[in-house]
Amino acid sequence: MAKAETMTEANTTPRYSSWVLSALTDRTSVSVLGAIGALAIACVLLNQLPESSAFHVPTYMISLFGKYLCYAVLALSVDLVWGYCGILSLGHGAFFALGGYAMGMYLMRQIGDRGVYGHPILPDFMVFLNWEELPWYWYGFDFFPFAMLMVVVAPGALAFVFGWFAFRSRVTGVYLSIITQAMTYALMLAFFQNDMGFGGNNGLTDFKDLMGFDLRSDGVRNWLFLSSAATLAIGYILCRLVTTSRMGKVLIAIRDAESRARFLGYRVEYYKLFVFTLSAMLAGVAGALYVPQVGIINPGEFAPLISIEIVIWVALGGRGYLYGAIVGALVVNIAKSYFTVAFPEIWLFFLGGLFVLVTLFMPRGIVGLVGETIGSAYGSMKGSARRRAEAMGGADD
Amino acid sequence: MTNRKGVTPHEAAKVADGSMLYLDGVTVSFDGFKALNSLSMIIKPGEMRAIIGPNGAGKTTMMDVITGKTRPDLGDVLFDGGVDLTKHDEAAIASMGIGRKFQKPTVFESHSVYDNLILALKQNRTARATLFAMTGKADEDRINELLELTRLTAQRDLLAANLSHGQKQWLEIGMLLAQDPRLLLVDEPAAGMTDAETAETAVLLKEIAKSHSVVVVEHDMDFVRDLDVRVTVLHEGSVLAEGTLDQVSSNDRVIEVYLGR
Amino acid sequence: MSVAALISSLRTGLVTALAALVLAICVTGTAGAQDAASEDALKAALPKLTERSFDVKGQAIKDISTSGDPRALDLLLAIQEGDLYYRKSDDLIVYAADAESGYDIKDALTGEDLGNVGKRKVKKISINNQLRSILKGAIGSLELMSPNPDQRVAAARAMLSNPTADAMPILLTALEKETDPAVRDMLDLAKAALEASIGSVEDRLAAVEIMAGSMNPDVWAILGRLAAKSDGSGSEDETTVGKAAQQALNEIEGQKQVFALVETVYFGLSLGAVLLLAAVGLAITFGVMGVINMAHGEMLMIGAYVTFVVQQLMPNHIEYSLFVAIPAAFVVTGLIGIGLERSVIRVLYGRPLETLLATFGISLFLQQTVRSVFSPLNQPVTTPEWMSGFYEVNGALSLTYNRLYIILFCLIVFAALLLLLRKTPLGLQMRAVTQNRAMASSMGIRTGWVDAMTFGLGSGVAGIGGVALSQLTNVGPNLGQAYIIDSFMVVVFGGVGNLWGTFVGAMSLGVANKFLEPFTGAVVAKIIVLVLIILFIQRRPRGLFALKGRSVEG
Known part of the structure; x- marks a missing residue:
């Protein structure tokens, strides 16, 4: 072992800068980051136009876009584990919701004595339940940095503990999917309980301030939107760094032939644990940005349906491509916003149909399909995309 | 823990002194069916051994036991004169220097030939190390050497999925060598190869055996003859005969169960 | 004859026969003379009822009850109900019933109809609490x-x-x-x-x-x-008796606990039966075929809706509706299952994660279809009369019939399924195909047809489970979602590919749930069981009754 390490050191010329630089500056990254930046700046600028202007983007639209961006971050986190490591998590909604609850708890404490019951410390729902004092797990959430730490620590810890048990005992494939689904289902049931101290059915809502600024003001809304865009960009870079590193190669190796990777000496469980936990933290951050923009977090976010919907964003966009996940999240959610208003009856037909059609006819998703069409100009790319998709298709058991 | 003879691992280790691989009384049963029945075998450092036997003789199960995929119900499996392999998992055993080539070639199909070799290269395998790992000059040189040896230089950037069957076999042998193991377990390396490829593979393995201990499981008698090494015949999970190919092929019982058909 | 009547007559037939015999023995030989005497006693007592004094009335009530006249019980009951009056004009005791105006009255002794009278013409025979207690005793003794x-x-x-x-x-x-x-x-x-x-x-x-x-x-x-x-x-005596009573109570308390335990097990087994009915279809599609069907819950849901539709079609024969609904649900969901298998699942064999997603999409589709065809609201499904009520073993234990029937039904379905898999050619072919597809195919088994039939069978059984569920929970478009996770937990917990494992898994989860409930409440019990299963699966990823060997590990 010691010999191997010295060997690695001896022959390695550290070029971390080139790794980071290529993650930032290769063609895909530049396009993705550029698109996020351009969209963010354009929206904020257009929001400043007078309302009479035809190009004015109203603030509620800004928050709506902000919500989509949070979903994109969430999709990114699912793509990292599913697209690159073959872990089909049907419980990522739980990590998202935990991050959201951490943020929600901070926002509840920010209300202070302005609640309906005017209690100086206890949130309204606790007063309503005749609670005498704040439960211990609410301590510290009035302190913003602590709450932000919890946004990543809570989902990260759950993912770590869950993954520790699951990956060590080699629960894989659909079994893992089913128990992640059971996990989020159990959490949903738990959070519905009033005794849990997270507001039960109604969840946490009626937020007022964020760091002392009025949540409903245009300024805060714009900042939240920009933060979501920045988080998406950072999340993308982070995932890009992981997937372009040698670890990224190991992850794909695990996805395609797990036991072969073991026989090469890779401790598969630790790789999975790392990437699962990282992904959960990313999902938590997405949830934390989501909550102030929609103004509520309730146990419904733990519903198994939500988690599985995230998977279809990724599948539609194109799993195994980070920007595919982003595209998928945006496309499905924009469609959802449109359908649920215009034809609420049809939305579930549409979503259900999407699941079937994507798995049957678009295994590479939109990105793969577009890539193939465009890629015919770059002959070899096309072949590689197809091989890649086929390899993925066969490697899931 | 003691084996069926009441020998403690410590005592067994003394017997195993100086061996590369030491199997004693290894028994594995699946729902009553004994895949390995008190199998004993010693491989010396630098030795190449061919293992033959009819289907179901326990060859693959034996490999599984050595590489940590299957835990034996009974018996000692010692590596390098004393390391108890039954107490380690696949990754740890691989890191100790036992490499395995599967019966069905398994390479990482969505990686290029080059990346396959990078992954196999002897290096720190922890998650943290691979996250920050950079490929240095020495690694490049070693990979180029292996590409040369396995005649895949031209396919360097091709996805492994696009290789021919024989090329995949060779890539897997290349990956095995990249690990720089002390003991190679090679399961049917010639399966699905043309005669010419088979002969070349035999040459390659003999070359490898100069600096490594090798265990080859093979069906192809011509190939085993080409290897020209000591042969162990497995039957129903235990050793039926051992010796040169000529010796075992004149053994009555071997003829009865295997060759005579 | 209705099913309910059939069942209840079986239950009471023997008792009735016995009672008739006893009555015959009692009555024979004592008629004649005694009748006249008792009528006299009754006639003598009646006028006293019109007295003001409650003491006199009380004596009258006692006299009536001891008179031995067969009309005595009706009279006393009428006093208790406040239906007995006397006519002011002649103090005649009468039964009075409310009419549109005034009362319709009948002579209490002869039963002769005396027509309608004004409210002021009659007066109620009033009683107080003391009389009420006397009445109760008197009625009781008459009823004896x-x-x-x-x-x-x-x-x-x-x-x-x-x-x-x-x-x-x-x-x-x-x-x-x-x-x-x-x-x-x-x-x-x-x-x-x-x-x-x-x-x-x-x-x-x-x-x-x-x-x-x-x-x-x-x-x-x-x-x-x-x-x-x-x-x-x-007093000292009271203390002695009190101590003995306390000891008796303690013994009873111990017995009550035993019965409470029996009851918990009974509840647990009935929940287990529900889980098994929900999961047994999945045990075939997922356990035997390895197809992960997320639309399984919707098969349950559709089975429940079939029950609803059947009941709508035969509103006058609700008693029989379940017997029609069971085969109907099996056929409907079985056909849907076969359609699914042929159109979608067949394409995705060997790609479990894709199958999971596609079948989930189908589940959304089916849910929305039901929502559009019926409504998003729950539909009322009637429980036949013979399924309601309970069998009272004793004061500490009564078993509700619907749970009893669910347990029975679940056992029948399970046994039928085992028989089907073990003894029929289809079962043989199914096992052959799942064990070695290539070999089965080369032996001339139409593997595609067997796949479709197996999936149809699994879906059909789920439909039958849905019929059972319709008797226990709300029948709405979301019924399936509530059971899909539980079903998977049962199958995975029991060990995939093993029907007995599913059986033991369902029953033990049901019982565990019911044992936890008193301490934690239903929801928390469910959470705890879920968490325990998650931990269990991580200890034994292949479930309770795992198949062992090289093949399954591959």
């Missing part, structure tokens, strides 16, 4: 002589719950005549309950002895009253 044994048991039970000293002679008379063992037991208890408060110390102790071990809540109340004196607050 009733020809119907059920009524006699009820009367004895009434005396037990309200023991009065003057009921003793009636009890003794009744005991002398009584031959029905069930009635005798109840009478013995009632007698003991009386003696426990009025007899000598020895009598009382003996009475407590008789009551010890009874599973009747009224007896517990009596013992409780006696035991209250065990602290020495009453």
Whole structure:
């Protein structure tokens, strides 16, 4: 072992800068980051136009876009584990919701004595339940940095503990999917309980301030939107760094032939644990940005349906491509916003149909399909995309 | 823990002194069916051994036991004169220097030939190390050497999925060598190869055996003859005969169960 | 004859026959002369009812009850209900019923219809609390002589719950005549309950002895009253009896706990039966075929909706509706399953994660279809009468019929499925295909057809499960979602590919849930069980009854 390490050191010329630089500056990254930046700046600028202007983007639209961006971050986190490591998590909604609850708890404490019951410390729902004092797990959430730490620590810890048990005992494939689904289902049931101290059915809502600024003001809304865009960009870079590193190669190796990777000496469980936990933290951050923009977090976010919907964003966009996940999240959610208003009856037909059609006819998703069409100009790319998709298709058991 | 003879691992280790691989009384049963029945075998450092036997003789199960995929119900499996392999998992055993080539070639199909070799290269395998790992000059040189040896230089950037069957076999042998193991377990390396490829593979393995201990499981008698090494015949999970190919092929019982058909 | 009547007549037939025999023995030979005497006694007592004095009225009531006239019980009941009046003009005792104006009256003795009279022409025979208690005792004693044994048991039970000293002679008379063992037991208890408060110390102790071990809540109340004196607050005798009563109560408490345990197991098994019915279809599609069908829950849902539709089609024969719904649900969901298999799942064999997603999409599709065709609201499904009610084992334990039938039904379905898989050619082919597809195919088995049939069978069984669920939960578009995770947990917990594993898994999860519930509440119990399963699967990823060997690990 010691010999191997010295060997690695001896022959390695550290070029971390080139790794980071290529993650930032290769063609895909530049396009993705550029698109996020351009969209963010354009929206904020257009929001400043007078309302009479035809190009004015109203603030509620800004928050709506902000919500989509949070979903994109969430999709990114699912793509990292599913697209690159073959872990089909049907419980990522739980990590998202935990991050959201951490943020929600901070926002509840920010209300202070302005609640309906005017209690100086206890949130309204606790007063309503005749609670005498704040439960211990609410301590510290009035302190913003602590709450932000919890946004990543809570989902990260759950993912770590869950993954520790699951990956060590080699629960894989659909079994893992089913128990992640059971996990989020159990959490949903738990959070519905009033005794849990997270507001039960109604969840946490009626937020007022964020760091002392009025949540409903245009300024805060714009900042939240920009933060979501920045988080998406950072999340993308982070995932890009992981997937372009040698670890990224190991992850794909695990996805395609797990036991072969073991026989090469890779401790598969630790790789999975790392990437699962990282992904959960990313999902938590997405949830934390989501909550102030929609103004509520309730146990419904733990519903198994939500988690599985995230998977279809990724599948539609194109799993195994980070920007595919982003595209998928945006496309499905924009469609959802449109359908649920215009034809609420049809939305579930549409979503259900999407699941079937994507798995049957678009295994590479939109990105793969577009890539193939465009890629015919770059002959070899096309072949590689197809091989890649086929390899993925066969490697899931 | 003691084996069926009441020998403690410590005592067994003394017997195993100086061996590369030491199997004693290894028994594995699946729902009553004994895949390995008190199998004993010693491989010396630098030795190449061919293992033959009819289907179901326990060859693959034996490999599984050595590489940590299957835990034996009974018996000692010692590596390098004393390391108890039954107490380690696949990754740890691989890191100790036992490499395995599967019966069905398994390479990482969505990686290029080059990346396959990078992954196999002897290096720190922890998650943290691979996250920050950079490929240095020495690694490049070693990979180029292996590409040369396995005649895949031209396919360097091709996805492994696009290789021919024989090329995949060779890539897997290349990956095995990249690990720089002390003991190679090679399961049917010639399966699905043309005669010419088979002969070349035999040459390659003999070359490898100069600096490594090798265990080859093979069906192809011509190939085993080409290897020209000591042969162990497995039957129903235990050793039926051992010796040169000529010796075992004149053994009555071997003829009865295997060759005579 | 309806199903309900059939079942209840089976239950009561024997008892009725016995009662008729007893009545015949009692009545024979005592008719004639006695009838005349009792009628006289009744006639003498009636006028006293019109008196103002409650004491006189009380005497009259006692006289009526002891008269032995068959009309006595109806009279006393009418007094109790406030339906007995007397005509002011001639003090004639009459039954009065509310009419549009005034009352319709009938002569209380002859039953002769006396037409409609104004409200002021008659006066109600009023009673007070004291009379009410006398009435209750009197009615009770009359009912003790009733020809119907059920009524006699009820009367004895009434005396037990309200023991009065003057009921003793009636009890003794009744005991002398009584031959029905069930009635005798109840009478013995009632007698003991009386003696426990009025007899000598020895009598009382003996009475407590008789009551010890009874599973009747009224007896517990009596013992409780006696035991209250065990602290020495009453006389010395009372203390002695009180202590004995306390000891009897302790014994009873121990027995009650045993019965409570039995009840919990019963609840657990019935929940297990529900889980098994929900999961057994999945045990075939997922366990045997390895197809992960997320639309399984919707098969349950559709089965429940088939029940609803069947009941809509035959509103006058709800009793039979389930017997029509079961095959109907099997066929409908089976066909849907075959359609699914042929169109979508077939394409995705060997790609479990894709199958999971596609079938989930189908589940959304089916849900929305049901929502559009019916409504997003729950649909009312009627429970046939023969499934409602309960069988009272004793005061501490009663078993509800619907749970009992669910357990039975689940056992039948499970046994039928086992038979089908073990003994029929289809079952043989299914096992062959799942074990070695290539070999089965080369032996001439049409593997595609077997796949479709197997999936159809799994879906059809899920539909049958849905019929059962329709009797227990709300039938709405979301019914399936509530059960899909539980179903998967059961199958995975029991061990994939093993029907017995599913059986044991379902039953043990059901029982575990019900044992946890008293301590934690239903939802938390469910959460705990889920978490335990998650941990369990991580200890034994292949479930309770895992198939072992090289092939499954590959």
